[in-house]
Amino acid sequence: MEIRSSINFHDERFLMFVLDQMANELERNGGEAIRMTLGKSEMPLHPEIINSMQQALDSFEKYSLVYPGGLPELKDKLATHYQTKYDVSIKPENFVISVGTSTLFRNLFYLLLKEGDEVLLPLPYYSLYHFCALLVGAKVRYYKIDMDTLRLDVESFKENFTDKTKVVVINTPGNPLGNILTKEELYTIDSIVDGRAAIINDEIYANTYFDDECESVMQLKNTKSTFITTDAFSKAYRMYSRRVGYAIVPDELVQPLTVIQHHTLLTADPVVQFGAMAALDYQHEVDHLVQLYKGRRDYTIDAFQNVEDVRALPARGSFYFTLDCEAFMKRKGISTSLELATQIFEATHVATVPGSDFGIPNTLRLSYSAAKYNEGINRLREFFTTT
Ligand SMILES: Cc1ncc(COP(=O)(O)O)c(C=O)c1O
Structure with missing residues (x-):
């Protein structure tokens, strides 16, 4: 074959x-074996997360729900969560929910890049970004995270951001280095990009920082670029194999991303989405x-x-x-x-x-x-x- x-x-x-x-x-x-491989917490799920999934499994009305772009209740709850945490107003429909963010990356790359376009990734990068670029035939360029200081190398960002760059990925706190982009660095990235490419902001480790506060793109004011934020329940909420993740996308991407899910996903499991709703109550x-x-x-x-x-x-x-x-x-x-x-x-x-x-x-x-x-x-x- x-x-x-x-x-x-x-x-x-x-x-x-x-x-x-x-x-x-x-x-x-x-x-x-001692496994230092997957980013899958060794701790069990919070009992209330398990409880809410069990309740959903006991209820036909809940476990049979089918929403290709995610349960409306979870979207509402996420919108409230962002309002409370960052004082930002995001419409519930701008959350597209899927089986983790991995598949969302694949679909976003498909929507935003065509063969020959450039994507700018951090080096080191989480392998998903690199693989999704290969899938769509995009050319990969890198900006460096300095291995001594773990800071953004602004010069390498400027050098590798070109007229062909259509997508930039940022990841803070980062995988694998555990580096954190400061608010100033986030503003610097925004001003270099200056609205000429979409910035995918992977915040899957947003709650996991040890020293200084990790600023979120959500806290930036008057940015010039389009940010797409991705996050999931796999890490801090420990739902690695109970697959729920989401992207916060601008209006024009809601339909394309959801329609891809119409045809290629049908629905994310509603049971685990009830678990995700419970997780948001246990900060x-x-x-x-x-x-x-x-x-x-x-x-x-x-x-x-x-x-x-x-x-x-x-x-x-x-x-x-x-x-x-x-x-x-x-x-x-x-x-x-x-x-x-x-x-x-x-x-x-x-x-x-x-x-x-x-x-x-x-x-x-x-x-x-x-x-x-x-x-x-x-x-x-x-x-x-x-x-
Ligand atoms: C930086 C980063 N982004 C995205 C993902 C994808 O995770 P998920 O598909 O569970 O959302 C991972 C998983 O380890 C990750 O480390």
Whole structure:
């Protein structure tokens, strides 16, 4: 059978899942892995979220609802949530709800980009953006997040924003670096773009910051560009596999995005959308997760302070921490981050994510969401100091 796509699906594997699969295999054979792979919280869902999903399952009127663009009740509740949190007035119909934001990215890229158009992504990037650009045949350019300061490299943004740029993606707090864009940086991006491209603002880690407040695009005044904000219940509310995410889109995108869902989704599961509505009532749950992950961030920085050849990049938010292993890989003759992560997994049973997934091939990404996180860090430290 001929596959018409020009994408090399072997090269484009999400290596996070390759390592996660190794952990599955080990566990199926009776071993125990420490997973620092997915950004899936180790903590169970809040009981009230489960309760509201169970109630929905007990009610035919609820579990049989079909809305391709999302339940009106959830849209209303999201509009109220943004009004309360940011004092912004967003019409409920401008929320398009789907099975997580991953599919929304694919559809937004389809709507906003055609072959040959340019998309400007952060480097490092979350792999979804890169893959969605491949799907539509757009040319990818990058602006840098400085690996020493974790700040926006404004010059590289200016250099790579061209007349052909139709979409810019920003992600704060960021995956994988845990970097945070300041309000000034957000204004700088807006003024460089100056209304000439759509800015997709991925705020999936919006509630997860450890030091300084993470400003939202929602707080900016008098911006010149069109912002499309995406967020989901997968992270801070821990609903990773109960799929609910949404995009806040301008009027002209509501119908196109919803019509794609008419034909290709039919409906997002109403049961989990009732769970999402309940989640919005439990903001303090997020604080607990943030404190826990802040402690893990601090533990990682301490643990790697005196490890030669490995640089721990001090994340300020999100679920992830990045280790720069360039010097170690050079010394050991390890040529890819997949090879490094595989060696580590075989030696320590700690599953990490190869940095190649994010365009930074000499690094590893660690997710705070492993149940035995600190033990995993101890094992990694030992690996790097004794190997
Ligand atoms: C930065 C970022 N954006 C988007 C997503 C997509 O998540 P979901 O499809 O659950 O909304 C993820 C998932 O890890 C992510 O890290």
